[in-house]
Amino acid sequence: MxxxxxxxxxxxxxxxxxxxxxxxxxxxxxxxxxxxxxxxxxxxxxxxxxxxxxxxxxxxxxxxxxxxxxxxxxxxxxxxxxxxxxxxxxxxxxxxxxxxxxxxxKPVMIGQIQLKTDTPHLSKMMILNEKEDILKIANDKDPVLKDLGGGAEDIVCRILMNQLVIHLLVNVKDAMGANIVNTMCEAVAGRIEEITGGKVILRIVSNLAIExxxxxxxxxxxxxxxxxxxxxxxxxxxxxxxxxxxxxxxxxxxxxxxxxxxxxxxxxxxxxxxxxxxxxxxxxxxxxxxxxxxxxxxxxxxxxxxxxxxxxxxxxxxxxxxxxxxxxxxxxxxxxxxxxxxxxxxxxxxxxxxxxxxxxIQKGHMKLHSKNIVKIAMESMMDNESSICNNNDIINKVADLLIKEGNISVGRAKEILKNITNHA
Structure with a gap:
């Protein structure tokens, strides 16, 4: 190669x-x-x-x-x-x-399901007890992904502010995976409500992909x-x-x-x-x-x-x-x-x-930046002024002069360009 x-x-x-x-x-x-x-x-x-x-x-x-x-x-x-x-x-x-x-x-994404419940600790245990059933419902939404060795692999539960946040861990293989994760989260939400008696609020991928x-x-x-x-x-x-x-x-x-x-x-x-x-x-x-x-x-x-x-x-x-x-x-x-x-x-x-x-940091920026300043100056000039100097050789020449003088401004670029057109 x-x-x-x-x-x-x-x-x-x-x-x-x-x-x-x-x-x-x-x-x-x-x-x-x-x-x-x-x-x-x-x-x-x-x-x-x-x-x-x-x-x-x-x-x-x-x-x-x-x-x-x-x-x-x-x-x-x-x-x-x-x-x-x-x-x-x-x-x-x-x-x-x-x-x-x-x-x-591994390309594992996190799907979050927010569950409103009066018994978050009990609901956590009930969900983990039914984990395999929940994973099956999720994987039924994309059997091809499962056949490729991916799919929903695990569930993690977190208790925050007396609410239960369920993480659905999905191996999305070679995709970014947001769409399939969101689809799986929505698919399992009803089953989670049945298991716990709670109410699902959010069902969405997390961009904090720590897995x-x-x-x-x-x-x-x-x-x-x-x-x-x-x-x-x-x-x-x-x-x-x-x-x-x-x-x-x-x-x-x-x-x-x-x-x-x-x-x-x-x-x-x-x-x-x-x-x-x-x-x-x-x-x-x-x-x-x-x-x-x-x-x-x-x-x-x-x-x-x-x-x-x-x-x-x-x-x-x-x-x-x-x-x-x-x-x-x-x-x-x-x-x-x-x-x-x-x-x-x-x-x-x-x-x-x-x-x-x-x-x-500015030294590397200035060469291209100065060329852009010259182009802006050209565009602000009258057509009869800019027509003579609107070429790459002049742009480079004026840009180099701006850098040398340490005055990279549209005003100074216009002064130089006008001087060039007056002597052309």
Whole structure:
């Protein structure tokens, strides 16, 4: 299999990048065309209500990832500059050791059933006594899933505020699983009421998927990342995140930058993963989803653990772009996709922390941001002024000058552009 270590990927034109990805993932012409077209309106209309069109975001590819000994190119859909580049650079540094090692637990989702009852303790015992009957009712809603080795596997009961909360544990295999879990919860609600004499209120999946965790770790050599002082600073920055929720919210957001971008590219429910991740980080006081430690050799060891309820079948994964993303990744199971997501989140956190404790976060953002500022300035100018300078060479020239001057503003960009047009 070809390597994901592609030197200078960001420097080559987009069409050549697409060709590199085509070679890596054995894509066809039709595959590539998916990236440059909008879904037919009828397909869009089947996905959500009140459709009038589609909204486009940049589709990039993170290079250099070596996960569990296998090379990956990771599709990412995101509007924020430097995120894809940062992930690629972190992956390049990680592969100087062994890359990322990742694993995921069984794809078990939790369905919650809220029972209003005057006798929650007694009701708990009665439900557990009839567990096999309840599980059968749930599995009758999807016998195919049961035949595939999945289905409702267990019941856990929790007593909260004199109410009984029943957790239906469902192995959803390669789906995200929300729909089948919700269906099973609704199916067993009547039987639970019969058994207990109580009244079911809620029947819904939980996005705090503690039974469906993904983990990853990597070791970055101190000499590759700026020395032992950088190692110590990254650890100190993470200590602050664990002590201060104001810092930790941004710290964990950086992790989700990469994970969300992958989930959007693969048609997964990034909102469910976001809510589950932040809830998981709050279980024992809001804390970092990653840990950073110094090895005996002074290198930086990082690890991550978070809920990762992903699917490679069903839901948004049926869209052409999502199918293409999964083809580029080459993943076959939801667990493998979860491993990739965890590794990406760890890489993103490392890249953000390293930038923060050294050169600052803005340097990587500024090149693309300055180009956007120039484009905004052009659009605000009169047609006869902007027509001469509306080309990539001028955009790059003006953007570089804005960065050099340290004045990245629309006003200054317009001044430079007007000067160019006056001398053209």
């Amino acid at each position: 070809p390597s994901s270590r592609i030197s200078g990927f960001y420097n080559i034109p987009p069409k050549e990048r697409a060709e590199k990805v085509r070679e890596f993932a054995n894509l066809t012409n039709d595959d590539i065309s998916v990236l440059q077209s909008i879904l037919p309106i009828d397909d869009l209309d089947r996905m959500i209500e009140n459709v009038i069109g589609a909204f486009s975001l940049p589709y990039g590819v993170a290079t250099n990832f070596l996960i569990n000994g296998r090379d990956y190119l990771i599709p990412m859909v995101i509007e924020e500059p430097s995120v894809v580049a940062a992930a690629s650079n972190a992956a390049r540094l990680a592969r100087n050791n062994f890359g990322f090692i990742a694993k995921a637990t 469906r965790l993904a983990q990853a770790y990597a070791v970055f050599r101190k000499d590759d990342i700026g020395g032992e002082d950088v190692v110590d600073k990254i650890i100190s920055a993470t200590d602050l995140a664990n002590a201060d929720p104001f810092r930790c919210a941004t710290h964990n957001k950086g992790i989700m930058n990469g994970i969300d971008a992958l989930l959007i590219a693969t048609g997964n429910d990034f909102r469910a993963v976001e809510s589950g991740a932040h809830a998981y980080a709050s279980l024992n006081g809001y804390h970092s989803l990653t840990t950073w430690e110094k090895t005996k050799d002074g290198d930086l060891a990082g690890s991550i653990e978070l809920p990762m309820p992903l699917g490679v079948v069903g839901g948004g994964t049926i869209s052409p772009c999502a199918r293409l993303s999964l083809k580029i990744l080459g993943v076959k199971t939801s667990n493998e996709l979860s491993c990739v997501a965890a590794a990406l989140g760890l890489a993103q956190n490392f890249a953000a922390l390293r930038a923060l404790v050294t050169e600052g």
